[in-house]
Amino acid sequence: MLIGEVARHSGVSPRMLRHYDALGLVRPTGRTVGGYREYSAEDVRRIFHVESLRSLGLSLKQIGRALENPSFTPSALVGDLIRWTEDRLARERELLGRLRAIDASAPAGWQDVLRIVELMQGLNSASPARRLQTVLARPEGVSVPVGLLADAVLAESDPNVAGALRWALARSGGDGVAALAAGVHAEDVDIRRRAVLALAGMSEVPGVAAALADALGDPDPTVRGRAALALGRRGVTAAVPALVGMVVEGSSDVDAAEVLGTLSQDPGCAVRITTALVDELAAPAADSATRIRLTQALVELPVTSVLEVLRQLAHDDDPAVALVASAWVGVLDERSAEDRGDEDS
Structure with a gap:
């Protein structure tokens, strides 16, 4: 089977097939009298093996090692692929969150976009002092996406920064309630505790009481107690x-x-x-x-x-x-x- 026919049947371009040949990954078994590549049924089967492994995210180098080494065990490599994929998804979720925060701020121009990016960098700083400064030193008239504040509240472990974030979120109105309500159901107990503490400080904002009521049955006594005190006071x-x-x-x-x-x-x-x-x-x-x-x-x-x-x-x-x-x-x-x-x- 010549390269053009293989390309039509496999969906792999002739250029990529030549690349596989150059790497020694899939070398055609024979050549025609005119010197053209001629692939056997076994060669075509190997092409499909290569494409299958590529679909899992393996590099061509890893694929070559897997196919050439008869003692190769895939479990370790698959485990690595899982970890790499999880890391990539986490980075993409973080990027998606940033893009949504920028979109929520309805930027009028690139200066507004850059201002939000600077805010996100400040809130994500490893320094609690810088995170606190980012919250407190916000210029007058500059709005902060409420979803960004809510996410920061749920992630913040430093008590001083957390207090400033809750204060800023409470001043922003009720738009952050949905994000905090989702935090009430998080698997991480620390996130649930932060969510309830923030909700408790949002006074009579619509939706707060319902979110706190969901926390009354929480297995953690701190979550349950904060919700009960906040609701009882209401x-x-x-x-x-x-x-x-x-x-x-x-x-x-x-x-x-x-x-x-x-x-x-x-x-x-x-x-x-x-x-x-x-x-x-x-x-x-x-x-x-x-x-x-x-x-x-x-x-x-x-x-x-x-x-x-x-x-x-x-x-x-x-x-x-x-x-x-x-x-x-x-x-x-x-x-x-x-x-x-x-x-x-």
Whole structure:
């Protein structure tokens, strides 16, 4: 089979076939009387082998080594190809992110493009000081793509830089909520923690509450706790179970108890919270320290809801719990007497 016919059947150009011949990769078995290359069926099969390996990303040099060495094992090379491909995809995703950030900024000219590129370089600097300066020293009137800020928030590990980024993102409005909401579902727990912390600082921006609610079931107590505190401070009663759980676990339990106290201003919610705390007090697995925290959390609720419960706890079999409850009963009785005196006067 002559080179033109091989090219038609294989889809490999005559020029590339000559290149394969020059490299010794696929040499035609014979020559015609006129000196033209003549390929055998085995030569054509080897061409298809070469093309198959090229489709996997192997270089021609690697292909030659693979085909000539009978003891060659492909596993190591395939492993290398996987790593190279993953690296290339990561670089391309990074490039795509940069291009989208530039596009989102709606540049009016190349000066705007260069300004965004400079901003991205600053945010990606290995120096925390430079990253911080990039956020704080932004010229007035220069807008920063919100998606770029959100991505930087999710990636930032330095607490000072992270705080500045969250501040900048909060000032930008609600456009960053979608990126942060995606961060709530990230596999990396650090990204989820950063996402929830940033969302918690975005006040009443639409979509924030829904994103935080998704984090209430997170397996990480820090993620779950930050979401519960932020939602509870917004009056979202769905956070009650997570807040009670924080008291039980001793994770920011003082803050959780204070938020429960705020939520309990609603009488219906006060009953729900009181019941939840009392149920945890009666749980067989609750140790002395846990029951003391639960007792102290009860004190944050309206006196009318918890005074009788505390009086019962003042006679608890656990002396430490009884002591704490007795002390608070005295304080609350005195407070109630003062309130009645004020009403009478």
